[in-house]
Amino acid sequence: MTVKLKNDSSSEDEPLGNGGRKAARPARGSKRRAVKEEESSSGEQEEVLSQEVKKRKTVSKRRAPARKVKEEEGDRDAKKESSVDGEEDSEEFKWWEREEEKDDSVKWVTLRHNGVMFPPEYTPLPSHVRLYYGGKAVELPAEAEEVAGFFAALLQSDHAQNPVFQKNFFEDFLSVLNKHGGARNGIDIQEFSKCDFSKMHAYIQQQKDQKKQLSSHEKKLLKQEKDKQEEPYKFCYLDGRKEQVGNFKIEPPDLFRGRGAHPKTGKLKRRVQPEDVVLNLDKDAPIPEPPAGHKWGEIRHDNTVQWLCMWRENISNSFKYVRLAANSSLKGMSDFKKFEKSRELKNYIDIIRADYRKNLKSKVMLDRQIAVATYLIDVFALRAGGEKSEDEADTVGCCSLRYEHISLKPPNTVVFDFLGKDSIRYYQEVEVDKQVFKNLSIFKRPPKEPGHQLFDRLDPSILNKHLQNYMPGLTAKVFRTYNASKTMQDQLDLIPNEGSVTEKMVRYNAANRAVAILCNHQRTVGRSHAQSMQKATEKIEEYQWQKIRYKKAILQLDESELKANPKFFKEINDLTKEEQMSIHKRVLEREREKYQKKFARENEKRKFEGEELLPESQLESWLADVEEMGKEYVEELETGLVTVKPTLQSVEKLKAQIDKLEQRIRTTSIQMKDKEDNSTVALSTSKISYIDPRLSVAFCKKYDVPLEKVFTKTLREKFKWAIESADENWRF
């Protein structure tokens, strides 16, 4: 059989060299095209673009026989809207209660909005804040100063340490600098290493701090002002209904912060001008006024798309879109459709699984590859894995897995180790189906070597085409959604309907976590995580110490307690002298800090209000109290005799305190464990994108858990359709 396959495949395998990352890369077509476009005169461009619009319009008309009806309906809505323009229209559009609409190529009939909000112009730094080069202050033209400022702002971050980031930044910085005539005071900047951004950084930091220091009233005023500025852009009218816009702000210029080893990280992301922006509205919509002295790049009327505005970005020459918010009807409908589509998969999954198991032994290499890929996507929730270009970070998904990304340990263990989306590492040592293992070995056979594609016949479009044979609209990503929601359903089914809301939520989150782990949703451990873990450990230690002290105190009051319950006092010698001393030190140090801070804060306040300052002696007296406490601890250590507060001078009271301490130790340890388990797992992504929200709604209803425990305000708005349509018996 193997021989047969080998023969069979050797001819098919001929262009094996193409499996190599470099060899497989096609010529840079897109780049050339982009350059050409820039060169062509704007008039020519307009002509081309408007032709394109006409074509699109006829296409969408042809494709949408249902449109006529909709249009009339929409017109009515639009008229109603224009008469009440701007007025709060609280009537809700419950699209999920409507009959299903067949044609979704037309997204709207009328679309009106006020364009986008542009970021503020650059404000030059005060003249005493400069970049220093070889120790000398540089007078930069404003344009270059802005770019230098972007770097200065990141000085403390990892980006600033990344050589690629430095190099890309510096190139673009120099190019801006030279374009604007170089340094005003003749300093010739050549080397990055001679640049000192620290003064700029300090100033930027100081400005930030200053803003934080403002009184809450001042902050409120600033917020009000900001809201007023944003108001016109926050909403649009879609078929006459007022809907929220998502990202209504143009992205401000900055240094591009690519994830992972991105070759372009640090490059200047240029400022977007109104001339770069294309607006999309209905034909009769009033065209929003462009910023003074500017013109819009283009006005389009394409009702087959959801975007309101778009512009081309200069890092990888792709588009950025202004679109509706997550709580909008359009987004809601597509979300709903996504989950319905993945629910549909349960009707086909058995056939699909049976089929790929069978095809694992197919004599046609392509079919085997399809079978293995489908298996990996289904079982390990891998992404499709499209091809990437050389000027992006080297990350992979299923179809783009390479030789070096898996190692095989007979009889059937596979170790996956690769960087996936966002350069997040996927590392799993797992057992796989015997035949899958065999196939993977075949896919790695010489002449394949590191750098070669495992699935050299396959790409997402071939795979998806194959999947569509089973179910209309089935693609690789549907499996991820299906398996995520299926996992959630199964996990929720295991939760007993008992206990407090907190306990139920712990279970819910555990279910959520199972899904997040399946999807490999990670987060970098917060800066303060280790520290806060350390703190918690110390806290538990201190509770323990306190507990022991109280037990000693009990014996001091009544020796007979020991005989009555020797077990209770067993731990009384658990802490060594050294351990006790270090706890003492910590407790005392914290007390000192507390008083220092209290003193400083109080005087700050008094200074501000013109009152008399606390004398230094006050602080000293406080600190003396701490010293006193310290002496008592030392004595305690020597004599073994504990001194406790006068209010605790009875066996009962001490026992009550001990109970409290034990409770605290329990809760703190549980919290700590939960925190540790969650420290590298991001629950939010699966909750937002993979778990059918109706599962959570049903859970809340069935288990009598308030919805807001499960969904934040924004998520409740996003999932309104689910909240209003699922009951406690709803199942995925």
Add this chain to the structure above:
DNA sequence: TCATAAACTTAGAAGAATGAAG
């Protein structure tokens, strides 16, 4: 039929708001 452009979803980090502990 293909490559590539376009359009849309998914993703973690950063920033802002909130709330728990002292």
Add this chain to the structure above:
DNA sequence: CTTCATTCTTCTAAGTTTATGA
């Protein structure tokens, strides 16, 4: 009430899939 850690929101990068045009 303040402080600081946690939680929520915003931001925009990075994927997938579909549409388009040579």
